[in-house]
Amino acid sequence: MPARSAKAPERFGLDRLATPIGTVLLVTDADGALCALDWDDYDHRMRELLRLHHGAVDLVDRPAPTLMKTALSAYFEGDLDQLLTIEWRIAGTPFQQKVWTALAKIPAGTTMSYGALAARIEMPKAIRAVGHANGSNPISVVLPCHRLIGANGSLVKYGGGLERKRWLLRHEGVEI
Incomplete structure (x- = not known):
């Protein structure tokens, strides 16, 4: 009987961005869409949510798209509508x-x-x-x-x- 192989972990990029209220963790997929954003002091919860929504995940250091980081920085500087420009893709029920x-x-x-x-x-x-x-x-x-x-x-x-x-x-x- 052939061995059953487990599904390979889904790979996401992980980047960080300093904000006035702490460092945010930015998790992006291979296309650069935002899949998770959480605070660095809640890293464990973010990883658990990723696991619940995607199964096994592998986070690798990879810069988030410049436009995404620019939009988030602009939001924190007062341009509130910049959040609307961020491409996101999330799994859930x-x-x-x-x-x-x-x-x-x-x-x-x-x-x-x-x-x-x-x-x-x-x-x-x-x-x-x-x-x-x-x-x-x-x-x-x-x-x-x-x-x-x-x-x-x-x-x-x-x-x-x-x-x-x-x-x-x-x-x-x-x-x-």
């Missing part, structure tokens, strides 16, 4: 994809409750599931999970920490 696509449509400078996002995707009772999908978002900042807040207007969970969430919202003109 159809429900996660629906939530993440809806996240991308929340304009800079605005917030939305989890319930409002659930209603927007025409699943008003899926508030907790929206929260779970939001927490599994592999592309923090670019898919602006920081723009989701509690129904009462309060800051709630953010994978990069509430201080970063507060900074991002203030940077975009939202006072919380």
Whole structure:
């Protein structure tokens, strides 16, 4: 009987970018599309999300596309619409994809409750599931999970920490 071979790990590039609130890790695929963005102090969580979405992964040091890094730097310098120029490609369940696509449509400078996002995707009772999908978002900042807040207007969970969430919202003109 022939030996079964395991699927080879999917290979991604890993780069870093300094920002005013910490270093971000940029994970890109072979085509240069962003597949993950997380904070260097949450490297373990990022790797776990990649594993959950892609199976075995191999991260190799490789520069992210210059346009991507320029767009992210411009965002942190105040040109908020630059996030819209970043090409991204992520794996997830159809429900996660629906939530993440809806996240991308929340304009800079605005917030939305989890319930409002659930209603927007025409699943008003899926508030907790929206929260779970939001927490599994592999592309923090670019898919602006920081723009989701509690129904009462309060800051709630953010994978990069509430201080970063507060900074991002203030940077975009939202006072919380």
